[in-house]
Amino acid sequence: MSKLWDLSHIQPNSAVVLPGDTITAMFWNAVEERGPMVWLRQKHLGIWQSWTWDQTGQAVREIAGGLLSLGFARGETASILANTVVEWVWADLAILSCAGVSNGIYPTDAASQVHYLCEDSRTGILFVEDDEQLDKALEVRAALPGLRKIVVFDMEGLASLDDPDVISLADLRAIGQRYLNQHPDALPGRIGACRPQDLAILVYTSGTTGKPKGAMHRHEGLVYTVRGFNTLIAQDEHDERMCFLPLCHIAERMGGEYFALYTGTRLNFVENPQTVPENVREIAPTVFTAVPRVWEKFYSGVMITLKESSRLQQAAYAWAIGVGSAIADRVLARQSVNGWLRIKFQLAQWLVLNNVRKLIGIHRARFLVTGAAPISPDLVRWYLALGVPMLEVWGMTETCGASTGVPATLMKPGSIGPAAGFNEVRVDPATGELLVRGKNVFVGYLNLPEKTAETIDADGWLHTGDVGVMDADGYFRITDRMKDVIITAGGKNITPSELENDLKFSPYITDAVVIGDKRAYLTVIVMIDQENVEKFAQDQDVAFSNYASLTRAPEVQALIQKELDRVNQKFARVEQIKKFFLLENQLTAEDEELTPTMKLKRKLVEQKYAAQIDAMYR
């Protein structure tokens, strides 16, 4: 393991490993086939609990029975407002088993957003995680006449709640069991009635501009895509995955839940979004998909540990990562790795790299997958130098997750790989926009036929909004989001994401938004990495009290300037960033400036900080 020069263990699997042409049928076939094997794992009071396929089937059956007893109709929508927990998966599969439509709502959404999403999706039944999420639903239920019942996963603190519209999951399951005893044919009938062309899930796009749009996916598209995933990033029942990104996001829904459902890979749930680093080490996933922000965080965590270590350790790290990089370079250049280098790598692993991998929790990882946002090629190279292949995939809600992917046989950091075998991808010769066509492409936005028509053209090509190029090997490279391209007052076209990704590679910078459309020069809004900058400030004896004063400290400003200078070197004069501004508030997922996946919303940030931006042009 961990030999970058021999990645023969990553083999595509194009066989159908699980029959079923709907997610529902697939699930019940999986219960049948894999019965006593463990599928889901989650901690309760600090101790790992497991659910076999049989137990999952039992839970899903009871919840589905409960839904039927509530009169949940075929094609009706139920929504789930919860963090990534086992019950989310149960509720989702129960809704699909009733031939219903399942919709996820981000737990960080405010009550008003919950209202919009329930109304737009015509939600009849809403699953909520706990009292906190319940309060959001109760706040807006008067304005949601279609909402019939709210089901609460965790009733802690709600013992005295007496509300006819609210029921606990446990009670729903008990009712469901009784209902199914009386109507033994009801659920099998529903499961059988579920057809491939039925609408299965709604995935609301985060809506960086305007209201979120509900992307509709049918069973056939989902099934087609998970089968396709196995030809791109194959996994099986021996693999362990960590389930931690929001399940309402397409990445975890498809790549986590449904892909694991198809392949039998175990899903290990994190305790909560804050415990991810600890949980990775505990779970030590063998296949690990995450967003760049997570990879950046791991990297900067290692950098911090390194700074606190002894000179000898630092020297050992520098040597080991040098050996790893040399190997990565040779592998990327498709050159062989000679025996001497292999021996050196063995030593480097033993001395340093194994420990670094263990520190992160990727010591068992066969490969890593990154997607959902652009990643710095330097960061990919760093993971390769550790000896772990990192494969970038590219896709979006509308393509049902990954649409292109870098194969292990020929990795190219900075590239998103060739089109996955299950869909066509091409560059629009006129605009440079990437177009996707295939069964994985969504069927449209709910209630928005004209938006759908704008997105999918008459020939069935999805207009992704990403601008890219294709090289001789058929590999694509994204240059930017179409809407984000900056044209400076001097008429120069700038692709901000290149600059931004290079900035984000700095351990001191979490996110950045480059500004400069119709302006004389480029500027940037920077969100600092609190932990690392605090550490820097303390090491340098910089006085600061709270977050805002940290961002104002002249030494911190100089630090960010230095990072900016480093990035500017790589670019031509007109593409260089002249000034920057540090966000003074520490942002959380609840803030409007961030998407639920913790990316800065460009348009919103540009509007909200208009005054500060203008100040940079004075």
Next chain:
Amino acid sequence: MSSIAITDQPVLTLQNIESAYGPIKAIRGVSLQVRRGEIATVLGSNGAGKTTILKTISGIIDPRKGSIEFKGVDITARDPAQIVRLGLSHVPEGREVFALLSVHDNLLMGAYTRSDRDGVARDMEAVYGYFPILRERAHQDAGLLSGGQQQMLSISRALMAQPDLILLDEPSLGLSPKLTKEIFEIVVRINRERGTTILLVEQNANMALNASDFGYVLENGRIVMQDTCANLREKEDIKEFYLGLKDDGVRGERRWKKKKTWR
């Protein structure tokens, strides 16, 4: 009553103080300023590091890092006795009166560093003026006083050194709300009448914010918020987490906590 205006000049400045108990870092880079004539307060929950800050200032603990300046003199890790002579008195958490000495002798212990007998006598009178009960009990052993009286004695003992700055560590500890209120009133009087600068550390946020001019909020050994007390009282996080003023939500009984954002 002569009220002494607060000046912008800091009497005490902490720069990036880090203190630890063995391997456990109690404060992790604290910078704060106390301006002459003001009452400044550090709010924080159990274990936030409030007491550690005061102990570090008065020299009982030596910081791992950072510097402390008092009246323009660097007092980082100086001997506590020297620091007292510079005009900085510490009223420790839990009072720490000399139980077997009389109230009067306790007060004289406070004036140990002074040689101006007239001044000491004057201050003794002043102290008895603030806390008449101490005069009544002057010849009793301090150990026989009630908790509230011991707190009064502890504050008075600090005053006897004629300090420029008093560090006051949780005066409300174990006292009834009424007594707490009385003691805070006198603390404010001492500040206004004598111009003594006070750095107050409290868990009772409501009392502390009422009495003080400027406040810092300490969490996990780090300052997360600083502002005038009037402004602090209006902050959402202070209301919810320190003053217990939360809206009860739609159900009328909210149990879950919002996330702190400190803005």
